[in-house]
Amino acid sequence: MSFDHASLPAVLAGPILRRSDPERILLWLVGSRPLSLELVLSPQDDSMPRHHVLSADNCRVLPLGKHAYLHLIDVQFDRPLPQDVRIDYDLRLKGETDQGIADWAPHLLYEGAALPGFVIASRLHSLLHGSCRKPHHPGRDGLVRADSWLAERWAEPDKRPAWLLMTGDQIYADDVAGPMLVAIHALIRRLGLFDEILEDAMVADSQALFASSDTYYHRERLLPDIVSNEALRERLFGGVRKPIFTTASAQNHLITFAEVLAMYLLVWSPVPWRLIEVKPPDLDEKHAKRFDEEAVIIEDFVKNLPQVARLLANQPSLMIFDDHDVTDDWNLNAAWEEVAYEHPFSRRILGNALLAYLLCQGWGNDPDRLAMPMSEITSLLSAAHAQDALPDLEQDAAIRELLRFQGWEYVVPGHPKLVVLDTRTRRWRSERKRHRPSGLMDWEALSDLQQELLDEPAVVVVSPTPMFGVKLIESVQKLFALAGKPLMVDAENWMAHRGAASVMLNIFRHSRTPANYVILSGDVHYSFVYRIRIRDRRHGPNIWQITSSGVKNAFPDTLLDWFDRLNRWLYAPWSPLNFFTKRREMYVTPSTPDRGKAGERLWNGSGIGYVTLDGEGRPQAITELDARNLDVHFPLEEPGEERLEISSDKKRGWHPRGGP
Incomplete structure (x- = not known):
């Protein structure tokens, strides 16, 4: 079949809003040719629109093929952008025609909007987060639910989240439907x-x-x-x-x-x-x-x-693999x-x-941090463009x-600080028993993490795998690992490696690390909330493990029901089994979702997590925006519990009635 390549649309994907702050904005898009663009920013605070004609200095263009070019727009400002107001933006295609987003991508506009727009939050007051989006999972898409939710709030800056955090498995390179693979080859x-x-x-x-x-x-x-x-x-x-x-x-x-x-x-x-x-x-x-x-x-x-494209064009996003x-x-x-x-x-x-x-x-998370690997891939793609194929030796060298490379993790300064972890490439390997699961971060990476946390009053940590998971499931994984079969049960959790678990738990005990931790995770294909405190310490820290998974995936219902039920029986507050776990020095109190079955702690269903934080970085509300148009709330206090406020100087403590 022959194609008229001249008829290809100028923009194939995007723009996707990436890391944005008052001094800098990043947008990602793929065009069918190198594009000549003008970025127009229109803050809704009566200030004048800002026009930025994009050049090689602020728009990197890389060839991906004969008719595909990746553009990373990276504009830095001498005069900061306003915070907590909506900033509409346009990308105008210059050249033969002068068209804006409303002309070439009207699906990116919310009803009643003339342009897409975003908000730069002055503090980390709320977040959308989720992982695990498998296109051929037979369920609804949590990103579609997030878009519908944002559509109701697009004109209200104070109700828009600071970030969309995509916490892993944005694609499934290893699990692809037949029709998707046919589409991939056609494209x-x-x-x-x-x-x-x-x-x-x-x-x-x-x-x-x-x-x-x-x-x-x-x-x-x-x-x-x-x-x-x-x-x-x-x-x-x-x-x-x-x-x-x-x-x-x-x-x-x-x-x-x-x-x-x-x-x-x-x-x-x-x-x-x-x-x-x-x-x-x-x-x-x-x-x-x-x-x-x-x-x-x-x-x-x-x-x-x-709808997915509209969400990504209107909501700043951060990602990790x-x-x-x-x-x-x-x-x-x-x-x-x-x-x-x-x-x-x-x-x-x-x-x-x-x-x-x-x-x-x-690349859109932190271009400066990734300058070295980007230099390698830029050279590779330039050589490929010259000969219409990837040169074999150069491709192997780049890989x-x-x-x-060590540097996939990144930090977003703010109130509170946002720390995104790489739990895949800096692992704590067991050298003597090499078939045992590796620790998710090695000693050096954990030491780097602790340095980021020192003297911070509060922090939001993105750990793709939950730091505090379901004890029964972790125990099953441990048994398979001890039997030399870790691959049979995906035996990857923070407690699977003694050294990594010990250092991670010691970080929470350190007197100079934050009073309030919010840990956002995915990976497991179900959602849950745990609140954790250290035994015998009335002065913190507060730790909340908030897991939202998957965006378009789920756990087998019957199996998860059994895991949930058995976990409640085997690891009840009075159970002696709690004293055989690595986190025995901590109280772990689960939150019961308001739409679950009686006693159910694990929520199963595609969706996206939504968390609001108070001025000290503590959760005010924790919700799973289920893709079936359900709002599932995880209460911050269970019946019979007392919640005492904790200040950032750790002078007061939080003590639940209950057990681990």
Whole structure:
């Protein structure tokens, strides 16, 4: 099929509002060509509009293919932008036509609005947060619910959240529906995204991969496994021949850089879907039926993408990876890392996903912090643009440097400070028992974290995996880890590694770290709230573990009900089992959601979390905005509890009646 590339829309995805403050604003978008743009900011405080003609100094443009160019708009201001007022903005396409967002992307405007707009909050008063958005999960999309919720508040600056925090698994590179993979390949062809050579693979290059009879629903046959290293495979998989890529859904695992980039475009924007056709490939009867079932879910997902794009264009957002942004069980333990990174093909697959994360997520969090890896990828893409394909040696070199990079975590100053953790690439590895789960952060990373916390009165921490999880589930994971089968149960939690758990808990005990902690997490595919305090200390700190997961995913209902029920029985306040856990020196008090079944602590359902904070960084209200249009509230006090206020100088304490 031939395409008229001249008819491609100028903007394929975005703009997406990224990190924004009074001195600087970042926007991400992908165009079908390098765009000549003017940014117009119109604060609603009667000040004059500000016009910024964008140049190479404040708009970085990187080629992704023949007809795809990533733009990161990074404008810094001599005169700060106002806070706590709505600032409307326009991106005008200069050149043959002078069109604004209302012309080329009217779906980004809320009803009654002439332009998209955002608010720069003077303090961290409220947040939206969530993780785990799988397009073919048969449930509604929490980002759509967030957009509908924001639509009711877009004109009221004081009611708009400071940030949308996307706390992991923004894509599922390792679990892709058949119709989505067909769309990915159609978009790669339509935009001419870069090809690549595949070393030590069963296919020579990306074109051979796309043409392979195994490319749909049989990619586990193409993924590498290590035949030669029997000892490692014995320890990792119990002697069973199994790929390095341990997900049970590897049949359509993304492999090439172009595939991961195309998926980002397809999950964030409705525009690419208008440029392609999704036709079923030749499949056997079993997989043809599965394709048709998935197609119904994907069609509904696509129908709601205009709302998702509108949310991302009107709400500043911050992001951090978790495993599915790369692959399931990413860096689970030292043995997994040794197997995965020693093989050129598996290292390329992991590196491609991380390169795409850098461009599509990481870059907008803190461009200055990522200057070094961005220099590497800029050189790679410039070389690819010159020869219409990624040069093999340069791609491998960029990936090697990226895998060595330490600096994905970042901090947003404010009241309170926001600290976003990397719990994937700076892990505390068990060198003697390499099949045991690694600690989520190593000693040095935890020491860096403590330095960020010293003398802060309050802090919001984003930990993709809950620091305080469900004890029964953690115990099950520990049993499998002790039996040498950590991969069977995703045995990744803060308590799985003695050293990491001990240092993390000691940080909370330190006298100079904050009086109030709010920990925001995802990962687990259910939502819950715990309040924690240290035993025998009346003077804090206050700790709230708030978990919202997933945005478009859920836990198996019956299994979660049993885990919830058994956890309440086995770890009740009077249970002696509490004294065998690493957090035995802490009281952990769960909050009971108001719409749950009697006694239910875990909420199961797609949605997005919403937290409001008071002037001292303590939660005022905790809500799960369920995608089924339910507001699920987690009370801050349970019946029979007394809540005493704690000030930032820790002179007063908070003491619940109850147990761990």
